[in-house]
Amino acid sequence: MTRLTADRLDELHRGVLMLVAEHGYEKVTMDRIAEVTRSSKATLYRQWGSKLDLVVDALGSSASIDEEPPDTGTLGTDLHELVDRGLRNRAQMSYQNDLIAALMHAVKASPELGAALREQILASIRSTLGSVLDRATDRGEVDADWTGREHLVTAFIAPFVLHDLVSGTEPDADFLHSWVDIVLLPALTVR
Structure with a gap:
């Protein structure tokens, strides 16, 4: 889906989640995400399609949900x-x-x-x-x-x-x- 490096993707995800934590989901815009994460708004929309999809993807990456059950x-x-x-x-x-x-x-x-x-x-x-x-x-x-x-x-x-x-x-x-x-x-x- 993305050509971003793992480090860049992690940085972007952390930026998105910090914005949501600081300002609330409703107040966070794709413009603000692009600005804070030093990303192109067009790239964000191309990769995720919406703020909802980007936030959910960031949450999924932070939760280590891909780990095998112990x-x-x-x-x-x-x-x-x-x-x-x-x-x-x-x-x-x-x-x-x-x-x-x-x-x-x-x-x-x-x-x-x-x-x-x-x-x-x-x-x-x-x-x-x-x-x-x-x-x-x-x-x-x-x-x-x-x-x-x-x-x-x-x-x-x-x-x-x-x-x-x-x-x-x-x-x-x-x-x-x-x-x-x-x-x-x-x-x-x-x-």
Whole structure:
């Protein structure tokens, strides 16, 4: 799709996400993206077609959604590995809380953005968690008829998204790992 180098594409994606975090999705324009990322507006439209597609692509690249689901041998260590991946992604994006807040506001005003995020970003998270859960079910760690599957994505991402709102601080590794041990694992493995 693009002839941009990996470094240039990463720089462009980071610029787009910082703009959204700072100003909100609605206020960011392709003109402003072109200016801040030192890009041609024509190139941006040729490569992505719209601001929506560019923002979703930038989000997808920042989320490491192309990584294979972890397969450590146990449900607990797989979930802890996913937490560690989330923490690494957050460390690369100091503006993540502002970005999440901007996107949560934007999806209310832009059903298209909400749909794109669910289809392209959350669907990948759902797939990864589904693979982890399927393997845990095959190993006998989770009942095959566990009825909470549809809630797993929400339960997994909740502390990443809401901890700052509830406590006024970003979730640290200790909190997130305790979330896995105290909340997720008991819910998944109750028999």
